[in-house]
Structure formats: structure tokens, C-alpha cells
Amino acid sequence: MSKIHWKGVFPAVTTKLKPDHTLDIEAIRAGLERLIANGVGGVVMMGMVGENAQLSPEEKMTVLRTAVETVKGRVPVVSGVGETSTERAVAYARAAEQAGVQGLMVFPGLTYKSDARETVAFYRTVAQASPLDILLYNNPRGYGVDLTPDIVEQLLVEPTIVALKEESYDTTRVTDLISRFGDRLNVVCGVDDLLLESAALGVTCWVSGMANALPRESVELLNLLISGDLAKARRLYRALTPLYHLDTVVKLVQHIKLAEHLITGSAETVKPPRLALAGEERERTIAITRQTLADLKALAA
Template identity: 70%
Template sequence: MQVNWKGVFPAVTTKLKDDGSLDHEAIKSGLNRLIENGVGGVVMMGMVGENAQLTADEKRTVLKLAVETVAGRVPVISGLAETSTALAVQFAQDAEAIGVQGLMVFPGLTYRSDDRETVEFYRTIARSTKLGLMIYNNPRGYGVDMRPDLMDQLKDEANVVAIKEETYDTTRVTDLLKRFGDRFAVFCGVDDLVLESAALGVTGWVSGMANAMPKESVELLNLAVAGDFVKARELYRALIDLFHLDVHVKLVQYIKLAENMTAGYPENVKAPRLKLEGEERQKVVAIVEQAIANVRALSN
């Protein structure tokens, strides 16, 4: 499948049973729900998918389940988060053999690479596979910033095709589009900056809270890309408090709780994460309930 790098690509949660093992049926059901609500693709095992907490076998099992379930209806993109170049290359090749259509590549984990090392890391992975690569750029989370001058060093790698922009600075969107035009697809990677990013020309969004609100997320991006900012702002304001949860250190727990409330999927997480409890849980529940009520009010 040729990937059309546009639309809402949820960073899909990895559904787990109470004992921490993969919940195969919930994973499959969740994917079907997202597709039925109009997403443009799915990103398995991003940070929201708890990539770094999964074993090597679990990662490959998740990809096999995704490829089999999605069955070509939308592109399946796999997160790639490894601690060494050798492990990253092996995962890329395994993912390609399993049948995914693209990779969202984190910088090497645990070691903060310098500019030269970072570019070489991405270049080596690009040359190891035919899959299209989305660069995962989250300097707050991983300490490595793929600035436009570093992306320039990768422009001759034909399968480096997209960047998930998560610097929390919308001027970066304009800088990338001005410098590269349509050479790289620029995706918004921050839920509570999606309307601002779309106004600047972004047409793709890797979203966490789209797990909980897929239909509304698709509608929001479609409105913004079409230039209907009156309706887009109204919907954005209805969802913004929910979207703010996507940028918290506990975004995985928050998104899984929101998804549990809207779709009934288990909110289990891999330790050392723990399910929410007490006042913190009540606060998130209230935000989700209010977002649901806001969306209902708009439709009346």
C-alpha cells in the first residue's frame, strides 16, 4: 500500500489484560473502531502505545495483529523505539517483513545523540528498509531536536518522507514548509496545537486523544484543512481541555482512561505506570465527561 501521509493517524493504545499481557481481541476491536470513524492511518506502538515497555516478541505480535486486522483498509505505521542502531535496523526489517507500510522512528533511546550521530542514525535506518520513515521529533521528551538544518541532511534519502513535529513551537511548522515545500509531510504531534498547525498548512495529525474521540478528531482536522475555521474553532474549544491531557507526563494513563470511558476498552498499563486513582483520577474523569457533554451540545 502506498501511504497517503494525510489525515488523522491515532497513536493507538496497546490494550492489555489485567495481568499485563496483550489483549488481542481488544486490540483488534479498537483498530476496527478507529477505521470505522474515518482515520487516515494507524500508528502502532508510539509512545502512547507503550513501545518502550513492550518486549521484542510483544512488539512483533502487535504488528501482526494490526496488519491482519486492518487488512489494507488504511496504512499501518509502526513506532520504532530502540536503544541501538543495530536493534533499530533489525526492527525495521522485521516490521517490513510483517507487512506494515511505514515507520515512525524515535531517536535512539537512553543516549542523547549529537547532531552528527542523530543524522547517521536516521540515515542508516532509512537505507536498511524500503518503508517510508516519519521522523519522531519530540525534543522535550527525548532530548534530540531534528531541526530543519538536520532534516536538510536527510532530504536525499527518498524514504524519509514525514516528520511528526512535537517541539510545541508552531513556528517550526512554517520553517519546515518554507524550506522544504512538499518534500516532507509535516504532521502535528501535539493534540492541543492541531488547529494552529493546520492553519499553517499541516494536513496530518498523529493524535493521542483520537483514541477516545476518533470521529470528532477526524471532523476537526477536516474542517481546518478545508478552511472552515468558524466550525473548527467551536469544536476545538469543546475538546481543548481533553487535548491538554495529551501533553502531560501521564498521557498514556489519561488517554487509556478516556478511551475506557468512551469505548469501554481496558485502561491497564505496563508497569512502572499504574492506573490512576483518587483525586487525580476524578479530575481526569471530569474532563472527559465535560468533553463528551460539550460535543453532544454542539450536535443538538
Template identity: 80%
Template sequence: MTIRWQGVFPAVTTKLKPDCSLDAGAIRAGLERLIARGVNGVLMMGMVGENAQLSPQEKQEVLRIALDTVKGRVPVLSGVAETSTERAAAFARDAHALGVDGLMVFPGLTYKSDDDETVAFYRAVAQASPLPILLYNNPRGYGVDLTPDVVARLLEEPSIVALKEESYDTTRVTDLITRFGDRLAVVCGVDDLVVESAALGVRCWVSGMANAVPRESVDLLALAAAGDFDKARELYRVLTPLYHLDTVAKLVQHIKLAEHLIDGTAETVKPPRLPLSGAERERTIAIVRETQAGLRRLGYDY
């Protein structure tokens, strides 16, 4: 399937049973809920999908479940989060063999590569399969910054076609669009910068908190992309406290708790993560409840 880099692509949470094994039924139900609410693609096993905590066998199973459930209705992308070039390239080949539509490739985990090492890593992964690649630029999280100069070198690989921008610097969006035009799709990777990114020309958003509020997130990006900023700001102000939770270290726990409160799914996370507790948990519950109240005032069914 050709990927059109438009609309909301949730970074899908990996649903787990109480013993932390995969919950295939819940994964399927979650994907059906997202598609029914209008998302344009699904990204399995990004950071939000706890990629680094899954075994190789679990990763393969998550992709099989997703592909069998989605059945071509929207593109299915997979995160590639490995500690070595060899394993990242092998995963890219395996994902292609399974039938995945595209890859979001993290830099090599645990090592802060310099520019030459970063370029070599991404080139090796790009050459391992023909799948289109969404680069993942999150210098705060991984210590590797895909600057426009680095991106220019990477675009020598034809399968590198998009970049998830998570540097928290909105000037980077304009710099990338100005320099690369249609050659590179710039994708918003920060939930609480989506309206700002859309105002600068971004039309695709990989969102964590869209797991909890998919319809509202789809509506928000559509309003901003259409230039209806009065309505977009009204909705954004309601959603932003919830979206802020996508930008902190425990984002997976916050997102899974929000899903649990809104949709009833389990909030189980893979260790070393632990579920939220105490005042931290109560604060997130309060934010979710206030968000629901605000959405009701805007006419959403909560």
C-alpha cells in the first residue's frame, strides 16, 4: 500500500494481559476502534508500543495481529528500535516479508552516534528492504539529532521519504519544508505542537494520545490543516493538558491509563515500567476527566 503522509497515525499501544503477555483480542479491538474513528494509518511498536521491551517473537506476533486485523484498510507501519545495525536491518527485512507497509526507524538505541555513524546506520537499514522509511528525530530522547544537513545526506536513499519531527523546535519544520519540499514529508511527532506544526504546513501526525482520543485528534488536525484555526484552537485548548502527558518520560503509562479510563482497556505495561500510582496517578485521572468534560461541552459523546 502506498502511504499518503496525511492525517493521524496513532503510535499504537501494545495491549497486554496481567502477566504482561500479548493480549491479541485487545490489540485487535484497539485497532478496530482507531480505524472506526477515522485514523489514516497505524504505527505499531513505536516508543508508545513498548518496542524495546518486547521479545523478537512478540514483535513478529504484534505485526501479524495488526496486518490480519487491518486487512489493508489503512497502512500498517512498524517501529524499528534496535541496538545494532545488523539487528535493525534484519528487522526491516522481516517486516517487509510479513507485509508491513512502512517503517519508522529509531536511531541505534543506547549509543549516541555522530553524524557519519548515524548516516551509515540509516543507509544500512534503508538498503535492507524496499519499504518506505519514516525517520524518527527525537534528540531529547535518544541524543541523536537529524539536522537538515544530516537529512540531506540520508535522502540519497530513495526509500527514506518522511521524518517524524520531535526536536520541539518548530523552526525546524519550516527549515525542512523549505529545503526539501515534496521530497520529504515532515510529520508532527509532538502531540502538544500539532496545531503549530499544521500552521507551518505539516499534514501528518504520529500521535501517542490519539490512542485515547482518536476522533478528536482526527478532527483537530483536519481543522488546522483546513485553516479553521478558530475551531482548532477551541478544541486544542481542551485537549492540550492531555497532550502534554505525551511528552514526559512516563508517556506510555499516562496514555495507557487514559485509554483505560476512556475505553476500559488494561493499563498493564512491560517492566521496568510500572503503572502510575499515588498523586501522579490521581493527577492524570483528573486531567482525563477534565478533558472529557471539556469535550462534552464541545458536543462530543462522553
């Protein structure tokens, strides 16, 4: 039985940093308060958008403890688990549980493209290490491992595996998973610019990157789709989609942090080897963000 209500927008939260690349705890707290005030259903810390792979183990735990202390149970706190070995993933899952999070978003083992047997063994071992809800992360483009429905069926013998973040960019998967597993598996949209399509097929939960920048509008969009107001949802989706497209590219973290900076004033600092956007690339994201804000204002008029 899932402990988390997998409904609503769960932003993959950016990790706010100071100019020297250390954690900005107060900015992290302020960002979480803003997301909660705008109606998100949960928060995902230490995903790829949170720069998981660039932070030290100590920094990751500090972020998790900060989130748990700030959120105070108002919404679920989920932690990404992105490690290079099963042993490290198990250790991290246990540490995250001790930090007080309610769920884990588990990446495939990083840097190695596991086959189906290895993938099942990895996820089952991590699931057995903790009683927390597990959100499987399916992103074959990014990590080379595809959690097909056949593989998912083998994983669902573990009762804590309760949800799957679908990021294969193949919306037929949504219907296949819902048809095959019904209420046993919560299918979660993991691609910002496929939200309308996924919701039309029955998805009611969304792990979003650009919701960091525009949480209220993202929550409104999902609510409109769930309520069936497609005409209004389409208009809002069209206004937001140019910005949402930036969630699907290699430099999504930089794009999201720059959009947040323009909208809220938060720092756009990223951990090297990432560098802040520059030149024409930066100007394009600024232009898209400003146009999106103008289009949203026109819709509200």
C-alpha cells in the first residue's frame, strides 16, 4: 500500500547554491516555501535537476534534512537515488530514510547500461533495503536502461515499488502501463512538454523541472487537465510549452535555474562541470522566459 498520494505536481527541485558553489540553505528553504505556497503535491530533492551527481554525500544529506525540516510534513519529500553501484544505492536509500524523507526516486545504476536481469536485481535489492515508497525512474534516452512493462512486472513483486516516472517519450507506454497494472502502479509524467498528452491518457501526477520557475501555472495546468477542461488547458499549455521544451535538453538545469532567476531572483549558480548559460544560448532562454510571462499575462487579461 503506497504511503504517498501520487497526485499533483512534484517539482524536481533545484539545489540553490552560493557563488562559491556551496549550499545556500536559506535559499533552499525559501524555494521550498514558494513551491508549497503555490500548491505542489510533493517535492523531489536530489534528482538530476537537483544536481545529485555533482554534490558530495554530505551535501546531499544536508539538502534532504533541510527539506524535511522546512516542509514539516505539509507535502511528501522524495529523494532521488542516483548511484554507480547497488551497494551505494542501498546505503543512500537507508541514509535518506534516516533523514526523514517519505519516498525514493530511484535511477538505474549510473555509468553502466544493465541488461534486463541486472536491472531487475538492482531495483529489487534497493527496494528491499528500505520501507519507503519507490518511484522508478524510466529515462532510457538519458541512462540507456528501459523499464519496459515486462521488466516492471518483475519489479512489482516488491510491495514498496509503487510508481514509475515515465520518460521514454513514447506516450503509448502510459496506456500500456495503466492497462496492464491498473491501481498497482502510479504512472507519473516525467516530461514537461508531454504533460497534456500524458494527462489525457490518465496520468494525475507529474514530476516537473520547469515547475520550479512557474509552480502556480503548472499546478493550474494539471488541475485543468484532471478536471477535463481541455479548452482552457490547451491555451495554458500552448503558452507554457516553449519554456517546457527547455526541460528536455542536456542543459535543462541551467535553463531552469536561469528561468527561476528571472522570475524570483534566485541565483542561477550551478556546480561545475556545468557552467551558467552564456552568449546567444543565454539570450534565447531569457527571451523564451519573457515571452512566456507575457503570454501568461495576456491569457489572464
